[in-house]
Amino acid sequence: MVELSSISRGIDTCDSMVKASQVELLRASTVCPGKYFVLVSGDTGSVRASVAAGLECGSDRVVDTLILSNVHPQLSAALGRAARPQPHGAIGVLEYFSVSAAIVGADTAVKAAEVTLIDVRLGGAIGGKGYVTLCGDVGAVRAAVAAASKDRAMLDDVTVIPKPAPEVYRSLL
Numbered sequence: 001m002v003e004l005s006s007i008s009r010g011i012d013t014c015d016s017m018v019k020a021s022q023v024e025l026l027r028a029s030t031v032c033p034g035k036y037f038v039l040v041s042g043d044t045g046s047v048r049a050s051v052a053a054g055l056e057c058g059s060d061r062v063v064d065t066l067i068l069s070n071v072h073p074q075l076s077a078a079l080g081r082a083a084r085p086q087p088h089g090a091i092g093v094l095e096y097f098s099v100s101a102a103i104v105g106a107d108t109a110v111k112a113a114e115v116t117l118i119d120v121r122l123g124g125a126i127g128g129k130g131y132v133t134l135c136g137d138v139g140a141v142r143a144a145v146a147a148a149s150k151d152r153a154m155l156d157d158v159t160v161i162p163k164p165a166p167e168v169y170r171s172l173l
Helices: 007-020 044-061 073-079 099-112 138-148 166-171
Strands: 002-004 024-031 035-041 062-065 090-096 116-122 130-136 155-161
Touching: 002 007, 002 044, 007 024, 007 035, 007 044, 024 073, 024 116, 035 044, 035 073, 044 062, 062 099, 073 099, 073 116, 090 099, 090 138, 099 116, 099 130, 099 138, 130 138, 138 155
Parallel strands: none
Antiparallel strands: 002 035, 002 062, 024 035, 090 130, 090 155, 116 130
């Protein structure tokens, strides 16, 4: 992922990144307030080449980068905007100050316990923040949230709801 402080440079950077190597463009989008991010997927070498091209094109407008190896399949599906799974059991929410921190937190959570990612929201209409919603057995949700909460630098808040009301489940879809 490459995050930039300019929308126009972000779109140009997106073009450079997908042309630089064999990667899949998962998402390219604006992020509040007036930033842009490009998220690609592929083998590690291709992703590194793509991000390097993004750094070159984005130059002084690059805010942050992230290369995450061995991404959990649930995270790839959530970021690729696949159909969201039906929530069940307890719900956990992890709220981060940055988009990249939310991606890392989601990957950490889903690798730490037997939980299901409901959604990974990145930056749009939420002040540039990112948040992760997940569900499963109460113990697993607590373990996943605890694991993803260890690095508190960009973590804003967390919650675990052991028995959510049916309306809460519906609101997450």
